[in-house]
Each structure stands twice: as C-alpha cells, then as structure tokens.
Amino acid sequence: DGGITQSPKYLFRKEGQNVTLSCEQNLNHDAMYWYRQDPGQGLRLIYYSQIVNDFQKGDIAEGYSVSREKKESFPLTVTSAQKNPTAFYLCASSGGLHYEQYFGPGTRLTVT
Amino acid sequence: AQSVTQPDIHITVSEGASLELRCNYSYGATPYLFWYVQSPGQGLQLLLKYFSGDTLVQGIKGFEAEFKRSQSSFNLRKPSVHWSDAAEYFCAVGATGGGNKLTFGTGTQLKVEL
Numbered sequence: 001d002g003g004i005t006q007s008p009k010y011l012f013r014k015e016g017q018n019v020t021l022s023c024e025q026n027l028n029h030d031a032m033y034w035y036r037q038d039p040g041q042g043l044r045l046i047y048y049s050q051i052v053n054d055f056q057k058g059d060i061a062e063g064y065s066v067s068r069e070k071k072e073s074f075p076l077t078v079t080s081a082q083k084n085p086t087a088f089y090l091c092a093s094s095g096g097l098h099y100e101q102y103f104g105p106g107t108r109l110t111v112t
Numbered sequence: 113a114q115s116v117t118q119p120d121i122h123i124t125v126s127e128g129a130s131l132e133l134r135c136n137y138s139y140g141a142t143p144y145l146f147w148y149v150q151s152p153g154q155g156l157q158l159l160l161k162y163f164s165g166d167t168l169v170q171g172i173k174g175f176e177a178e179f180k181r182s183q184s185s186f187n188l189r190k191p192s193v194h195w196s197d198a199a200e201y202f203c204a205v206g207a208t209g210g211g212n213k214l215t216f217g218t219g220t221q222l223k224v225e226l
Contacts, residue, residue, distance in 0.1 A: 004155075031212050040121070042202065042218040043156075050212070058213075090155055099144050099206035101214055103155035 002027045004104035006091050011109045013085075021076045021089055021107045029095030029102075032074035036060060037088040037106075046089075049074055078109060085111045114139040114205045118217035125193050126225045133188040133220050135203030144206030145186040146214065147177055151199050159201075162186060173197070198224040 004025045013019045025032065031050050035043040045058030049068040063082025068074055074093075078085045088108050092101040115138045125131050137143055144163055148156040160171025167179040177188045186203060200221050204214040 006155075033213075040218060043216040045213060048213065088153075092156075094212050099212040099214060100146060100158055100161050101212075102158065103148075105155045106153070108153070 004091060004093055004102060006089075006104035006107050009105065009107060011107055013109070013111050015111055016080045017111075018080060019078050019085075019109065019111075021078065021091075021109070023074045023076065023091030023104060024072055025074075025091075025093045025102075025104075026072060027093055027095060027102065028071070029093035030071070031094040032068070033092040033094070033101060034058075034064070034066065034074070034076045035090045035092065037090055043090065046076065078111075085109060114143070114207055114215050116203050116205050116215055116217035118201075118203055118220050120220045121218070122221045122223065124223040124225060127195050128192050131188075131190045131193045131197070131222070133201050133203075133222070135186045135188065135217060136184050137186060137203070137205045138184065139205055139207075142181075145177075145179060146204040146206070147171065147175070147186075147188045148202045148204065148216075149173075149199050150202065150219075156202060159188070193222075193224055195224045195226055198222055 007022045033048040034046040044060050047066040049055035065077045090106045091104040094101045117136045146161045147159040150156045162169050162179045200219045202219045203217045
C-alpha cells in the first residue's frame with residue numbers, strides 16, 4: 001500500500017531542544033517537501049528536495065534543517081533557533097509530470 | 113511569482129445545497145491548478161487537478177472545477193453537499209520548473225448545516 005508516513009503524530013518538546021520529524025514515502029517519488037501550517041495562513045514551504053543528496057530552502061527555512069540521504073526519506077529538524085516552532089508540519093512527495101503532490105498525515109509539534 | 117487567492121475564509125451551506133468555492137490565481141503562463149481537502153488534524157487529499165484540455169475537470173467525491181482563463185479562476189463546485197464534506201479546502205497553483213513547487217491559498221473552511 002503506497003503512501004507517505006510521518007511520525008510521530010504528536011510531539012512535545014521543551015524550548016531549546018532540537019527535534020527531528022520523520023517522513024518516509026514508498027511511492028518512488030523523486031521530489032519531497034516540508035510545509036508548516038498555522039491557522040489562517042495556509043501552507044508555507046520550509047524545504048524541498050528534487051533528488052537524493054540535494055535540497056533547497058523554501059520560503060521559511062530559518063531555524064530548520066533537512067537531509068536527503070535516501071530517496072524514501074526526508075527528515076526535518078526543528079532547531080532551537082526556530083522562534084515559534086509550535087505548528088502542524090506536513091510532508092509531501094511528487095513524482096508526477098504535472099506537479100501534483102501527495103501528503104502525509106502530518107505531525108503536530110508543541111514546544112513549551 | 114505565482115499566487116493564489118481564496119476570498120472566502122468560511123462558508124456555511126445546508127446539506128443538499130449546491131456549493132461553489134472560489135479560487136483566483138496569478139501566473140504568467142498556463143497554470144497547473146489543484147484543489148485539496150483537509151479534515152481536522154489530517155493531511156491534504158487531492159480532489160482534482162487541471163493541466164490542459166477540457167476546462168471542466170471532474171474529481172473525487174463528486175467535486176468538479178472549471179478553469180476560466182479570462183477570469184484567472186478555478187472554482188470548485190459540488191451539486192449537492194453532504195455533511196461529510198465539512199472540511200477545509202485549499203486551492204493551489206503549480207510553477208513550471210524550480211522544483212515542482214506549489215503555491216497554496218489560505219484555505220476555505222466549509223461548514224455543513226444539517
């Protein structure tokens with residue numbers, strides 16, 4: 001059953017700690033994306049990767065880091081430098097000709 | 113750069129009534145356009161997509177959308193809404209080149225009254 005998995009669904013951290021969110025896909029897609037979602041603001045692109053070992057900053061990359069060592073995996077680290085990390089994080093992948101993206105179920109991160 | 117506007121933040125309709133959610137885009141070339149739906153606490157599900165050809169596209173769950181180039185619009189419609197359609201709906205436009213990025217609107221929250 002192909003799809004995108006994100007874990008965990010809920011994550012709680014103390015301020016000042018780095019935290020890594022997992023994203024795995026078995027759709028054989030080349031491109032993967034991380035978005036942040038806040039109420040009333042839609043989805044904002046954090047980072048994206050078109051191919052293994054390569055990634056680019058999106059619109060709000062400050063305070064985040066990523067890696068793309070395997071085609072299937074695109075983990076996101078929320079660092080202590082991110083001023084307001086509490087949000088809903090969505091991972092997506094794309095392999096179609098016309099840019100449609102497929103989304104994982106999301107991770108809700110709460111930092112206190 | 114491309115942009116998407118969803119002018120309605122909230123819409124309430126009665127079950128069985130028709131629905132139209134508005135989406136306007138800004139993009140220099142022929143756009144790739146999408147509608148996604150999101151239930152609370154969930155990821156986004158692709159409803160339908162437009163690339164070229166027939167300007168009326170059919171999607172899942174009985175939804176359709178019409179691309180109107182002259183109005184830069186891609187409105188989502190459903191003839192008869194079901195209570196299970198209550199969710200948030202996002203319109204998105206795709207950029208050619210540059211990583212297959214999508215630009216999303218801010219969403220329209222649909223409430224269905226029984």
